[in-house]
């Protein structure tokens with residue numbers, strides 16, 4: 244059994260750290276605390292100081308434990324295979340959930356094949372791994388490789404952006420993501436087991452200080468990337484998994500070109516409910532090759548698993564301030580966010596998907612548009628590709644731009 248304390252805070256750490264070459268200004272990876280701009284930003288500095296061995300990879304803050312700099316430096320040129328599968332997320336967006344589903348799809352829905360193997364050995368993290376030889380390990384994996392990353396789009400391997408391999412991007416509404424990430428910071432040794440209050444954490448999230456950076460900088464480029472590559476990038480939301488797990492598992496089977504019989508899909512659905520995953524030691528992080536990654540007395544990894552928990556944390560002012568931030572950061576985007584289970588339910592009933600501008604949804608919308616008598620006086624549905632018009636609707640016509648639906 245390995246321990247982070249042993250790896251990073253004992254004489255053994257000189258091996259791990261000493262082996263890391265001294266990095267200088269201009270390198271792709273540098274110690275985050277050497278960033279001179281921190282001096283002008285005390286709040287960001289405070290957060291950066293709270294992350295053990297924090298590092299900057301091309302300007303994006305990353306944890307220091309178990310993210311070896313040589314891996315980051317080798318990622319650009321990593322070879323990607325056409326049959327690789329990647330799950331990509333901003334942290335706390337439904338990574339584990341999607342990984343377990345994908346892993347089971349590749350095992351033909353046979354849960355016996357995952358009962359005794361930890362998820363971390365079935366779906367491999369791109370940038371988080373063993374302190375030595377992680378890239379080599381990934382290179383040696385047999386196909387099809389199932390992998391996951393939290394890296395923002397500009398930082399993923401170059402070939403991954405051009406490859407035919409399958410990418411599943413999972414988004415969760417940023418308010419619930421923030422709350423889940425807050426608890427994750429409390430429980431995670433590699434994030435410093437923060438004792439910050441929610442109010443302080445919220446300020447960091449809003450300002451984009453956190454490990455892996457700003458939620459908006461993560462999600463929005465991937466959304467555009469998905470629209471440019473609809474055949475090999477599937478954009479999925481946590482809320483969609485929550486509303487219709489069966490439907491989304493079936494869609495994932497289609498996307499991955501791994502058809503399964505209805506019984507196998509049912510088995511995956513039963514296995515991947517929150518209740519089932521919460522007690523499943525192969526996924527709930529209670530058993531891990533490194534023993535002290537998480538302090539489960541602070542929070543459980545499988546914590547609540549719901550849409551809308553943010554309402555138990557955000558004050559009204561925080562919620563409004565965050566809505567304004569969404570408006571300003573997303574006014575040019577047609578990406579749909581859903582913060583309430585009821586809204587998710589309504590969208591699902593109307594379209595079978597939450598994501599606006601998803602190819603499936605465009606078809607339904609176009610059909611509905613065709614039946615509108617007077618489109619101009621009732622701008623309920625806008626042409627998904629008409630960005631300026633849409634931005635206008637979002638900003639000026641909607642009482643709550645976050646539901647992204649005009650009134651009426």
Ligand code: PPS
Nearest residue numbers: 334335336337338339340423516517545546547548
């Ligand atoms: S991580 O650390 O980035 O890999 O975390 P990630 O797996 O992305 O997200 C963890 C949150 O997902 C919830 N989760 C689920 N919710 C519903 N159903 C299922 N099956 C499920 N599996 C994981 C998990 O509880 C975390 O959310 P919160 O809100 O903290 O409960």
